[in-house]
Amino acid sequence: MNPKLQWLRNKMNSLDMQGIIISNPINIRYLTNIEAEGTLLLTRKENIYITDGRYIEHVHSILTLFDEIIVYDINDVSKDDYENFFMFCENVGFEEHYVTYAMYKEYMHKYKINNLVETEYIIEKQRMIKDEEEMHNITKACNITDDCFKYILKYIKPGMTEKQIAKEIEDYYNKYADGISFETIVASGENTSKPHAVPTNRKIQNEDIITIDMGCKVNGYCSDMTRTFFVGKILEEVKPIYDLVLKNQIQTLKDYKDGMSTRLVSKMVENDFRLHNYDLIHSLGHGVGLEIHEPPYISYKNDTLLKENMVVTDEPGIYVPGKFGVRIEDTVQITKFGCINLTNSEKNYIVI
Amino acid sequence: MNPKLQWLRNKMNSLDMQGIIISNPINIRYLTNIEAEGTLLLTRKENIYITDGRYIEHVHSILTLFDEIIVYDINDVSKDDYENFFMFCENVGFEEHYVTYAMYKEYMHKYKINNLVETEYIIEKQRMIKDEEEMHNITKACNITDDCFKYILKYIKPGMTEKQIAKEIEDYYNKYADGISFETIVASGENTSKPHAVPTNRKIQNEDIITIDMGCKVNGYCSDMTRTFFVGKILEEVKPIYDLVLKNQIQTLKDYKDGMSTRLVSKMVENDFRLHNYDLIHSLGHGVGLEIHEPPYISYKNDTLLKENMVVTDEPGIYVPGKFGVRIEDTVQITKFGCINLTNSEKNYIVI
Numbered sequence: 001m002n003p004k005l006q007w008l009r010n011k012m013n014s015l016d017m018q019g020i021i022i023s024n025p026i027n028i029r030y031l032t033n034i035e036a037e038g039t040l041l042l043t044r045k046e047n048i049y050i051t052d053g054r055y056i057e058h059v060h061s062i063l064t065l066f067d068e069i070i071v072y073d074i075n076d077v078s079k080d081d082y083e084n085f086f087m088f089c090e091n092v093g094f095e096e097h098y099v100t101y102a103m104y105k106e107y108m109h110k111y112k113i114n115n116l117v118e119t120e121y122i123i124e125k126q127r128m129i130k131d132e133e134e135m136h137n138i139t140k141a142c143n144i145t146d147d148c149f150k151y152i153l154k155y156i157k158p159g160m161t162e163k164q165i166a167k168e169i170e171d172y173y174n175k176y177a178d179g180i181s182f183e184t185i186v187a188s189g190e191n192t193s194k195p196h197a198v199p200t201n202r203k204i205q206n207e208d209i210i211t212i213d214m215g216c217k218v219n220g221y222c223s224d225m226t227r228t229f230f231v232g233k234i235l236e237e238v239k240p241i242y243d244l245v246l247k248n249q250i251q252t253l254k255d256y257k258d259g260m261s262t263r264l265v266s267k268m269v270e271n272d273f274r275l276h277n278y279d280l281i282h283s284l285g286h287g288v289g290l291e292i293h294e295p296p297y298i299s300y301k302n303d304t305l306l307k308e309n310m311v312v313t314d315e316p317g318i319y320v321p322g323k324f325g326v327r328i329e330d331t332v333q334i335t336k337f338g339c340i341n342l343t344n345s346e347k348n349y350i351v352i
Numbered sequence: 353m354n355p356k357l358q359w360l361r362n363k364m365n366s367l368d369m370q371g372i373i374i375s376n377p378i379n380i381r382y383l384t385n386i387e388a389e390g391t392l393l394l395t396r397k398e399n400i401y402i403t404d405g406r407y408i409e410h411v412h413s414i415l416t417l418f419d420e421i422i423v424y425d426i427n428d429v430s431k432d433d434y435e436n437f438f439m440f441c442e443n444v445g446f447e448e449h450y451v452t453y454a455m456y457k458e459y460m461h462k463y464k465i466n467n468l469v470e471t472e473y474i475i476e477k478q479r480m481i482k483d484e485e486e487m488h489n490i491t492k493a494c495n496i497t498d499d500c501f502k503y504i505l506k507y508i509k510p511g512m513t514e515k516q517i518a519k520e521i522e523d524y525y526n527k528y529a530d531g532i533s534f535e536t537i538v539a540s541g542e543n544t545s546k547p548h549a550v551p552t553n554r555k556i557q558n559e560d561i562i563t564i565d566m567g568c569k570v571n572g573y574c575s576d577m578t579r580t581f582f583v584g585k586i587l588e589e590v591k592p593i594y595d596l597v598l599k600n601q602i603q604t605l606k607d608y609k610d611g612m613s614t615r616l617v618s619k620m621v622e623n624d625f626r627l628h629n630y631d632l633i634h635s636l637g638h639g640v641g642l643e644i645h646e647p648p649y650i651s652y653k654n655d656t657l658l659k660e661n662m663v664v665t666d667e668p669g670i671y672v673p674g675k676f677g678v679r680i681e682d683t684v685q686i687t688k689f690g691c692i693n694l695t696n697s698e699k700n701y702i703v704i
Contacts, residue, residue, distance in 0.1 A: 054547045054634055096452060279405070
């Protein structure tokens with residue numbers, strides 16, 4: 001059996017779970033490499049993937065005998081089959097954070113399960129810790145992002161629109177990686193005051209401030225990096241805020257290590273911002289992997305301890321409504337004694 | 353109050369619902385034009401939108417006084433506020449097909465609601481019927497799709513890759529519309545046998561068969577069209593299948609009208625395919641609007657009656673594993689006495 005499914009079976013044993021229904025396609029991708037619409041069942045004895053006609057060919061081309069997964073076409077699964085899958089299973093797990101209330105009720109009826117039990121993100125928690133192959137893919141995505149940023153700094157000229165720059169980044173990622181990992185943010189001038197700005201037709205001007213938040217995918221794994229930089233010259237009013245954000249971004253890099261609390265590290269940045277009369281209005285960071293945003297979420301709302309081989313972002317930002325904003329973000333790998341920057345683009349005042 | 357919110361309040365009255373929690377961002381977009389992360393609450397007296405710091409500016413820029421929506425920053429909402437929102441509400445609706453089991457439990461606790469009741473797609477059902485403005489946007493998206501297809505037929509030359517063609521379509525849509533409504537499918541040769549093919553680096557050859565499934569967005573509203581066509585000459589072995597698919601696609605256009613059952617119309621195509629020893633392995637069609645796939649779903653599994661001003665696709669397809677596939681799809685508007693084709697590209701044997 002493939003090692004990730006084997007891990008899950010051991011985990012289920014330890015939780016007294018005799019079966020599990022995996023519905024989240026990202027978790028299915030993680031466990032099996034299958035990218036399709038379907039449901040993965042681990043029953044007492046079998047691993048079963050139920051999909052439909054559109055995906056059967058693709059699924060067979062991905063799986064090997066070694067995976068030990070039986071593939072069903074959903075149209076061939078009878079009412080009795082459903083009721084038999086989990087027969088004699090006392091507890092069957094489901095993903096309560098993915099499955100809708102309506103699906104939950106449907107599962108109960110269809111599979112005739114007595115105890116459909118919450119699994120509290122067991123797979124997501126395992127996904128937080130990256131193995132060697134996953135690290136390889138993420139590192140590659142981060143390297144391509146550094147290269148793309150170097151390229152784009154040379155590409156940008158006053159008169160170009162935000163949309164045009166975003167498109168150039170996307171084209172770069174389509175050429176050198178497996179495309180973007182999220183919609184690229186290119187914000188200029190007062191648009192930088194919106195943390196989630198969508199590229200507009202605003203043209204880059206002299207003495208503009210620009211924020212670019214960008215990332216790509218390699219074999220399904222993501223990168224994520226943000227830089228704020230300047231056209232022609234650095235605006236005096238931005239400097240103190242830029243310095244404050246950068247200082248905290250670098251301090252966080254020093255604080256990130258195995259054993260650090262996500263709440264504590266966020267609180268420290270929040271506190272320093274408040275001392276300067278600013279707020280941290282979004283999370284300090286988040287996990288990166290098959291999803292661009294995944295656990296652990298690094299904010300005061302969430303208390304997780306960072307662990308070796310987690311991959312997370314470090315992205316403090318300050319936004320002055322209607323004026324400008326500054327965000328600086330790296331993707332990093334947590335180690336026993338600190339963290340390793342996976343994105344390595346310049347971040348001291350960049351002027352193009 | 354805006355007319356869509358007013359409609360919802362009337363609907364709630366008729367269902368004896370004193371409050372409702374709207375969580376699905378597409379439904380929130382439909383009701384308010386807001387595109388952000390947040391939750392819309394209709395309480396006894398107020399319309400409330402709860403979002404976070406990232407979106408406050410954007411939300412205020414979208415809403416007018418006329419909307420009568422009070423905007424809260426989630427960080428300013430206290431435990432007591434949550435408990436007061438639905439005080440004295442007997443029944444509060446929630447979207448059981450969007451809300452996860454975990455969110456459902458959280459809502460119960462946070463809002464202290466006794467009767468959190470299922471709303472059975474009330475908003476989605478309303479969204480099926482398009483008003484004039486919605487029709488205008490969809491029609492525009494369909495016109496741009498026809499133009500793009502005309503353009504792309506001239507653009508394609510042997511030696512180009514599927515990816516390159518998909519990118520050209522995307523660029524076209526970025527230029528003339530608000531981008532793609534779903535990942536464009538460009539499949540050539542044996543790749544056409546996969547209904548959900550992802551564009552590859554396969555190069556177009558002479559005597560190839562090509563399937564393109566494409567659509568764009570205009571003001572949030574989608575278009576969807578598929579054509580299967582040929583390079584240089586039509587393959588003899590494809591002809592009978594092409595003819596069978598086209599015959600059923602045209603017959604379906606004749607059958608689509610106010611009052612037609614989605615199950616019946618699918619069954620008729622399925623039946624004709626079976627008589628020729630083929631299967632219809634996916635739905636015959638689906639609704640199109642703010643989402644590329646939305647109700648009504650046109651398949652034997654679902655029995656809805658088509659109604660005036662629904663917008664749906666008509667897309668039969670036949671796939672011969674490892675060899676080739678044919679799919680032909682239009683987006684159409686249902687009327688009292690028939691349907692109007694919104695996509696009007698050629699579909700008799702197209703040879704480039």
